[in-house]
Amino acid sequence: MKFALNVPMIFIVFFFLFQSSHSSNFISKSCKEASKINPPLSYDFCVAALEETSSNLQPPPTTLEDLVGISVQLAKSNGTNVLSIISKLLKDKSFDQYTKGCLQSCSDFYLQSLKFLDDAIVAFKSKNFSQAADILSYATTQCVMCDDSFEERKTKSPLKTENQVYWELDIISLTFVNMLRQHRKA
Ligand SMILES: *[C@@H]1O[C@H](CO)[C@@H](O)[C@H](O)[C@H]1NC(C)=O
Numbered sequence: 001m002k003f004a005l006n007v008p009m010i011f012i013v014f015f016f017l018f019q020s021s022h023s024s025n026f027i028s029k030s031c032k033e034a035s036k037i038n039p040p041l042s043y044d045f046c047v048a049a050l051e052e053t054s055s056n057l058q059p060p061p062t063t064l065e066d067l068v069g070i071s072v073q074l075a076k077s078n079g080t081n082v083l084s085i086i087s088k089l090l091k092d093k094s095f096d097q098y099t100k101g102c103l104q105s106c107s108d109f110y111l112q113s114l115k116f117l118d119d120a121i122v123a124f125k126s127k128n129f130s131q132a133a134d135i136l137s138y139a140t141t142q143c144v145m146c147d148d149s150f151e152e153r154k155t156k157s158p159l160k161t162e163n164q165v166y167w168e169l170d171i172i173s174l175t176f177v178n179m180l181r182q183h184r185k186a
């Protein structure tokens with residue numbers, strides 16, 4: 001009886017071990033390729049961001065399409081997060097007028113960027129990968145514009161880290177879409 005119970009248990013444990021190592025091999029392989037194609041993209045960041053999100057996905061990601069979907073969703077939830085950080089900062093009375101103005105622009109840039117992410121999902125779902133890549137690069141530009149608005153006056157940006165993380169998540173999505181396009185041609 002004991003034996004009969006344990007065999008399926010062992011099978012289940014091995015099955016999940018295999019599944020999760022399989023999916024993280026796929027993530028690390030894809031992130032390695034992505035960071036080679038697009039050097040500003042950090043391999044470690046890519047793996048950490050995707051593994052954390054996909055660890056509770058069933059079934060785990062096994063295709064580049066899956067990874068595009070996950071990374072765009074990650075960028076979306078992160079960008080939404082940044083928007084709420086900005087609206088909190090806007091209520092902070094310690095910032096000068098110039099910084100407030102930049103924060104207000106950044107709020108608009110992020111709204112626009114999130115809209116682009118939605119449009120990119122539509123293009124991606126209709127399998128128009130070149131259009132999806134174009135739109136994702138517009139989304140990326142928006143957070144660069146937010147950064148630039150502070151840099152123009154050498155003001156320290158209160159959104160430096162947030163911009164960096166969001167930018168990197170956008171770049172991951174964009175690079176995966178470009179990898180899909182290349183694999184398709186090959
Ligand atoms: C993809 O989208 C672009 C821009 O809207 C369009 O010009 C092109 O024809 C589309 N390609 C396909 C394969 O649908």
Ligand SMILES: *[C@@H]1O[C@H](CO)[C@@H](O)[C@H](O)[C@H]1NC(C)=O
Nearest residue numbers: 049074078081082161162165
């Ligand atoms: C998402 O956004 C928050 C706030 O900017 C940040 O602290 C967090 O590390 C980000 N990470 C990911 C990968 O979601």
